[in-house]
Amino acid sequence: MNCSSLPKGRARGRLQRARENGYLNAACDRELAGIHSQWCWRLRIPVVWMERCAPRSPYGRVHLDLFTTPHALTATGRGALEALSKRFGAGKATISAHDACWERVPLPQMEHLARTILRAVNRPVNFQLDLPQLAAAQLRAR
Numbered sequence: 001m002n003c004s005s006l007p008k009g010r011a012r013g014r015l016q017r018a019r020e021n022g023y024l025n026a027a028c029d030r031e032l033a034g035i036h037s038q039w040c041w042r043l044r045i046p047v048v049w050m051e052r053c054a055p056r057s058p059y060g061r062v063h064l065d066l067f068t069t070p071h072a073l074t075a076t077g078r079g080a081l082e083a084l085s086k087r088f089g090a091g092k093a094t095i096s097a098h099d100a101c102w103e104r105v106p107l108p109q110m111e112h113l114a115r116t117i118l119r120a121v122n123r124p125v126n127f128q129l130d131l132p133q134l135a136a137a138q139l140r141a142r
Contacts, residue, residue, distance in 0.1 A: 015039075023048035023114040033063075041068040048118050050110045053103075060110045062090075064100040064117055070129060072097040077126030084120060088113045097130075 011032050018024035024036040026049050033049050040047045047065040064081075066072060073081070078095050085093035090113065091104030105113055120126055 018049075021115070022118045023050065023111075025049070025111070026051045037065065037068060044069050046071075046118065046121050048114050048121075050105075050114050052107070058107055059091075059104045060107055062102040062105055062110055062114050062117065064121065066098045066121070066127075069127075071127040072130035073100075073121070074126060074128050077121065077123075080120050080123075080126055081117065084113065084116055088116075 011029065014025060014027065014029075014032060015036060018036050019039065022045070024033060024047075026033045026036075029051075033047075033051070036049060037047045045068065047068050048063070050060055050062045052060045073095075078097070081095050081100055082093060084090075085095075085102055088102075088109045089106060090102040090109075093102045094100065100117075102113065
């Protein structure tokens with residue numbers, strides 16, 4: 001990423017806070033989420049970011065993406081994330097082994113939910129190494 005593609009002003013501050021906290025408040029800026037995802041890809045950490053549903057909406061969305069890591073959620077991990085959605089009063093949660101999205105999360109709860117998701121995903125019992133079967137067979141053969 002060259003210096004000319006780096007954001008200016010508030011967006012730069014948001015990226016700095018995202019690097020400190022581990023999750024991004026994208027504020028309806030998908031391009032900023034892409035830049036944050038590239039940074040997470042380089043560090044091989046999960047991407048957690050949030051955005052408002054609409055500029056003046058009292059609700060938002062929280063996204064989790066594990067495609068930047070070599071991991072996948074276990075059944076225990078998916079269960080833990082479903083429990084979080086009930087605990088925080090999020091409307092609809094779509095959770096798979098590699099990503100998740102919480103819809104209609106009240107704005108005051110979004111940041112706390114993002115922080116809790118990041119902690120839950122990084123617990124060893126909630127993820128497993130996600131190698132293709134061929135690579136797993138090669139590792140066993142060694």
